[in-house]
Amino acid sequence: MNTRFRNKHLLTTEDWSKPELETVFEVAFDLKKRFALGEPHRLLQDKTLFMIFFEQSTRTRNSMEAGMTQLGGHAHDLTPDKMQLSHGESAKDTAVILSRMGHGIAPRNCFYGIGNNYLNEMARYATVPVMSLQDDVYHPFQGLADLMTLFEYFGRDLRGLKVTISWAYAKSHSKPLSVPQTQILLFPRFGIDVTVAHPKEFPLNPAIVEKAKENAGAGGGSLTLTRDMDAALEGAQIVIPKNWGGFGAYGAEDYLQNEAACKQEMAVNLEKHKPWIFDRRRVKLTDKHVKLMHALPADRNREVTDDVMDDETISIVYDEAENRLHTAKAVMALTMGGR
Ligand code: CP
Numbered sequence: 001m002n003t004r005f006r007n008k009h010l011l012t013t014e015d016w017s018k019p020e021l022e023t024v025f026e027v028a029f030d031l032k033k034r035f036a037l038g039e040p041h042r043l044l045q046d047k048t049l050f051m052i053f054f055e056q057s058t059r060t061r062n063s064m065e066a067g068m069t070q071l072g073g074h075a076h077d078l079t080p081d082k083m084q085l086s087h088g089e090s091a092k093d094t095a096v097i098l099s100r101m102g103h104g105i106a107p108r109n110c111f112y113g114i115g116n117n118y119l120n121e122m123a124r125y126a127t128v129p130v131m132s133l134q135d136d137v138y139h140p141f142q143g144l145a146d147l148m149t150l151f152e153y154f155g156r157d158l159r160g161l162k163v164t165i166s167w168a169y170a171k172s173h174s175k176p177l178s179v180p181q182t183q184i185l186l187f188p189r190f191g192i193d194v195t196v197a198h199p200k201e202f203p204l205n206p207a208i209v210e211k212a213k214e215n216a217g218a219g220g221g222s223l224t225l226t227r228d229m230d231a232a233l234e235g236a237q238i239v240i241p242k243n244w245g246g247f248g249a250y251g252a253e254d255y256l257q258n259e260a261a262c263k264q265e266m267a268v269n270l271e272k273h274k275p276w277i278f279d280r281r282r283v284k285l286t287d288k289h290v291k292l293m294h295a296l297p298a299d300r301n302r303e304v305t306d307d308v309m310d311d312e313t314i315s316i317v318y319d320e321a322e323n324r325l326h327t328a329k330a331v332m333a334l335t336m337g338g339r
Contacts, residue, residue: 001026005334009123010131011116012138013186014211018219021144021189028148028323028330035070035326042072043333048102049075051133052083052094054109059296060133060141063324064106064332071329073103073336091121099127104336108133110176112245113252129335136176136247137205142295143182144327147190149320150238153291159191159220162287164236166229167198167244169276170299174245174266177204179295183240184212188221195224197232199276201269203248229276233285240293241278241304246270278304283314291316 002019013021034041049068053061061077068075080086085094098105105126109115115135123130132140154161165180180196181204187194194216196204209225216223226232233239246266247255255262283290292308292315300306309315 003339005338006336007127007129008335009126009129010140010331010335011119011123011135012132013140013143013182014138018189021147024144024327024330024334025148025151027334028144028326031329031333032323032326041070043337044068044103045072047071047073047104047336049073049104049106049332049336050078050098050102051075052078052080052085052105052107052109053133054080054107054111054115055134057108057133059321059324060108063141063328064133067325067329067332071333071337075106076102091118092125095122095124095126095130099125102128104129104131104332106131106133108135110134110136110178112136112176112247113256131331131335134176134178137178137181137208139176139178139182139295141324141328141331142179143186144331145320145323146183146293146295147186148323148327149293149316150187150192152319152323153316154237157191158187161192161238162195162236163187163192163238163240164195164197164232164286165240165242166196166232166278167202167273167276168241168278168299168303169270169274170243170302172297172299174247174263175243177208177244177247180204180240180242180244181208181212184209184223185215188212188216188223189219191220193222193224195226195232195236197226197229199269199273200227201249201266201272202244202246204244205248230282230285233282236286236290238291238293239278239286242294243299243303274302277302278308280305280307283308290314293317293320296321
């Protein structure tokens with residue numbers, strides 16, 4: 001078991017070896033058990049985490065903040081308007097100064113073409129671990145919670161498990177690519193067979209897809225892409241119906257130079273694909289024991305119908321959300337404490 005994590009950044013699960021990830025899950029399961037027993041586990045007593053949210057969050061914010069409290073420390077819930085970031089203070093200066101005052105930095109910045117660069121800039125200068133709370137490319141904590149949930153429902157050997165990630169229609173906002181991209185990179189490393197369905201206007205980043213195929217080759221899983229949602233659902237044991245914006249159709253620089261036009265085109269393309277919903281008819285295409293997962297928030301009755309989302313024989317979305325807490329605590333305990 002790998003046990004050396006102190007000050008290790010978590011910007012993407014790609015930077016963590018499989019043995020390191022296995023340790024995270026060992027710790028997460030242990031902390032989940034201690035949480036259930038009401039047993040104190042103050043592994044980060046008197047330590048401080050600085051969270052910086054450029055966007056809204058329910059699960060990520062509260063899993064980190066509650067997690068720090070349960071580990072005996074404290075998390076500052078920061079937003080740019082509370083900080084000199086709003087007056088242009090650099091990522092470097094922010095990272096260096098927060099490193100002098102506390103024990104971890106956890107930013108969320110999902111702006112397309114900006115977020116991942118911003119987090120990497122912080123990590124370059126921070127002397128404490130920088131943990132991504134999601135950017136425009138990756139959402140590592142979501143991937144960890146998803147995998148923990150799969151272990152709970154299907155056991156620790158996930159080879160041959162059939163997971164279908166399908167793009168789905170949503171109106172709430174143009175969701176980042178980072179959840180499906182993290183899932184396609186991570187799941188096949190554990191032998192999972194992943195199928196991704198999406199309309200042609202909503203691709204994932206081609207470089208990430210290529211890397212995910214490499215991961216599948218090394219990990220014994222597979223990655224299949226299709227534009228047919230029904231075909232992708234045939235025999236699926238897990239379905240993740242998830243909207244993402246059409247960012248992957250644009251290079252980051254092109255997008256930033258023509259942002260208004262790209263957004264307009266994405267909005268027009270979105271309305272072509274309203275039938276992409278996971279509903280009762282589509283449940284019938286899947287394995288008879290199918291489970292529904294979703295990072296949440298779900299756009300109910302657009303991505304997935306209420307009757308499927310609320311069917312407790314199918315939906316495991318709340319277990320998945322709870323596991324954000326236990327995996328977050330495991331990573332924080334290992335990187336901010338540990339050795
Ligand atoms: N899944 C997820 O990251 O949820 P929040 O945006 O609420 O943090």
